Amino acid sequence: MIDAAIKALSQMTSLPFRAVLMKSVGLALLILLAAAFGLHRLFGWLAEHGGAWLEGSLGLGAAIVTALLWIFAIIAGIGLFAGAIFLMPAVTALVASFFADDIADQVERTHYPAEPLGAAMPIARAVLEGARTALLALGIYLVAAPFLLFAGLGLLIFFFANAYLLGREYFLMAAMRHHSPAEARALRHEHRNTLFFAGMLIAAFVSIPIVNLATPLFGTAFMVHLHKRLAGGRRIDVIEPPSRRAVSTRDGV
Numbered sequence: 001m002i003d004a005a006i007k008a009l010s011q012m013t014s015l016p017f018r019a020v021l022m023k024s025v026g027l028a029l030l031i032l033l034a035a036a037f038g039l040h041r042l043f044g045w046l047a048e049h050g051g052a053w054l055e056g057s058l059g060l061g062a063a064i065v066t067a068l069l070w071i072f073a074i075i076a077g078i079g080l081f082a083g084a085i086f087l088m089p090a091v092t093a094l095v096a097s098f099f100a101d102d103i104a105d106q107v108e109r110t111h112y113p114a115e116p117l118g119a120a121m122p123i124a125r126a127v128l129e130g131a132r133t134a135l136l137a138l139g140i141y142l143v144a145a146p147f148l149l150f151a152g153l154g155l156l157i158f159f160f161a162n163a164y165l166l167g168r169e170y171f172l173m174a175a176m177r178h179h180s181p182a183e184a185r186a187l188r189h190e191h192r193n194t195l196f197f198a199g200m201l202i203a204a205f206v207s208i209p210i211v212n213l214a215t216p217l218f219g220t221a222f223m224v225h226l227h228k229r230l231a232g233g234r235r236i237d238v239i240e241p242p243s244r245r246a247v248s249t250r251d252g253v
Helices: 002-011 015-057 062-086 088-111 123-149 153-175 181-190 192-206 211-231
Strands: none
Touching: 002 088, 002 211, 015 088, 015 211, 088 123, 088 153, 088 192, 088 211, 123 153, 153 181, 153 192, 153 211, 181 192, 181 211, 192 211
């Protein structure tokens, strides 16, 4: 696992990866700016109408209302900054869905030239997988946020849940290049403990400000190497509902 992470990190400085990095960083920043703009407008609306309500309904003086709005503005600013940090797992998961195949293709061509290249996932499926993980990561942030005041309990919840989600997401994107969705999920379930610990490395990477903009590159490259090691040439039996025939992976990866 450590060797796979080192290989992923070492390739991130290559020219093809730098080209993908520029595109993924640009898209991530665009999404974050759009989210920040939307939250800024929301906070502005709440401040405007909340101030009028405080002054009219509670009879507070204009000076008190102004002071409260200043406090709210400061808290909102801190919230936007913290939100940008905690939203990174969701943002990078969504961004990865657009560039995963470009990254995986470069890794496979460089490190596994004698093996067949994986087939690119349909863009609709890739985006669907990324969007689903992004929404789950956002849900984790909302659940963990109230616990941030209790001795870091929220941070632990956030970290370990993201380790599970990011490990699953990036592995499936790598595995689905060589297996059907059902086969890829069976392989992920078989190695779920290993992938959880691998997800902790991705969760640690995504927690580093600025550096985390490169998470799609690191996560995808890391899981391509890990998939090669875990899948090997073995066959995987997939249990389907009775109405469907059992499926097994094709030989070789």
